[in-house]
Amino acid sequence: MTTEESLRPQSLMLTFLGEQVLGRDVCVYSGSVIDVFARAGVGEQATRSTLTRMVNRGLLRRQREGRRMYFGLTEHSAEVLLDGERRMWQTGAVNRQWDGxxxxxxxxxxxxxxxxxxxxxxxxxxxxxxxxxxxxxxxxxxxxxxxxxxxxxxxxxxxxxxxxADAGTDIGAMIEETWELPELADRYTAFLRRWQPWETAAPDPDDALARRLLLQTEWLRIIRSDPRLPVKHLPDDWPAEQAEKTFRGVHERLTPLADASARRLLDLVPVRPDPA
Missing domain, CATH: 3.30.70 (Alpha-Beta Plaits)
Known part of the structure; x- marks a missing residue:
């Protein structure tokens, strides 16, 4: 399995930590991260460099246990991940509640x-x-x-x-002039092309955790670039709704195997309070 070129290791890292660490008061062993990322097509050196950069940027904290180094969230990265979690599971990709x-x-x-x-x-x-x-x-x-x-x-x-808007305003035309709709539609279409086969494919238990990581990272990248324009003013063939159905369906298929893999592969320890 190889990671998509557009999915940066830092984006994958944030998704991984959102899945495995957010809200649990734990840190994850660097070796576990390297193992999972290798299965997603990210080399060891790139993974180690990403961990170091994220510590330097205040997005991760280090915690040593014996000879092993563990990584956990900072307050800032937890806020970023909570925002992504809301966007992914609550806000969604389709805006039907727009009040004008x-x-x-x-x-x-x-x-x-x-x-x-x-x-x-x-x-x-x-x-x-x-x-x-x-x-x-x-x-x-x-x-x-x-x-x-x-x-x-x-x-x-x-x-x-x-x-x-005034009653005479053509909102659909205004939207087309203001946002790059074809570019956004292409992202959803590419997502469908890549992930629809996995709605019926049998996942490999050894790959399920890494594949779910890639799925969520790509989906979050797309919906974070989507201004959530009112669906009634978008083209009739707007692909966001079908893409969201595919995301949720594939995620549901992968999750039992991915969670079992996480329990087997990940070394987690409780967060220690910072010394006063």
Whole structure:
């Protein structure tokens, strides 16, 4: 089995920790991580480098037990994983509950603030916004951007409004002009092409844990790039719903074998409190 080129080892690591460590107050042995990642097509050196980088970035904590090194979550990485868990299992890929509300964010930054402008646009896109016009971005529903704006130090340069479109506005056309729908649809279609065969295939018990890791990481990457636009204004053949059914179906088939494999392969120890 080989990992998809677009699935970075750090993304796989976060998914793995979300499955095996989040909410359990445990740390996992580095050798166990290396074993599972090798089954997912990630080499030992890449896995070790990823663990080290994530410790340096405050996403992981180290805990030594004898001659073995174990890794656990930090408060920051736990928050990231909880957000991903909500997105995967609660929010979902299809927005049927849209109430007609839009969040509009306007900004005006000095011409020399190129880095701040880039950072703001990147975080807005990550939060589901699209560029309606140059300095005016829009997202479906009520999106709280206060933390985002505060983090970037741009509160005095940003204005946020809630609005409803006028009756004469062609919302479908506006969506097509504002977001890259073909690119997003292609991601869902590629996911279906890769994973639909596994709705009926018999999983290999030795590969089930790594395969579930790849499945969840790819799915989370797609839905985190999806602004969850109102489904009634999307093309009739929009593939997100079928892709979500495939994700849930394959996940259900893999999970009994993957959980049994995890119990067999993973060395876990309780988290020790940090010394005062």
């Amino acid at each position: 509300t839009w969040t509009l964010l306007g900004f005006s930054l000095p011409e020399s603030w190129q880095r701040q402008r880039h950072d703001l646009r990147a975080k807005l896109a990550w939060s589901g916004f699209g560029p309606l016009f140059g300095g005016l971005w829009i997202a479906p529903g009520e999106v709280d951007v206060s933390a985002l704006v505060t983090e970037l130090g741009l509160a005095s340069h940003v204005k946020v409004f809630r609005a409803n």
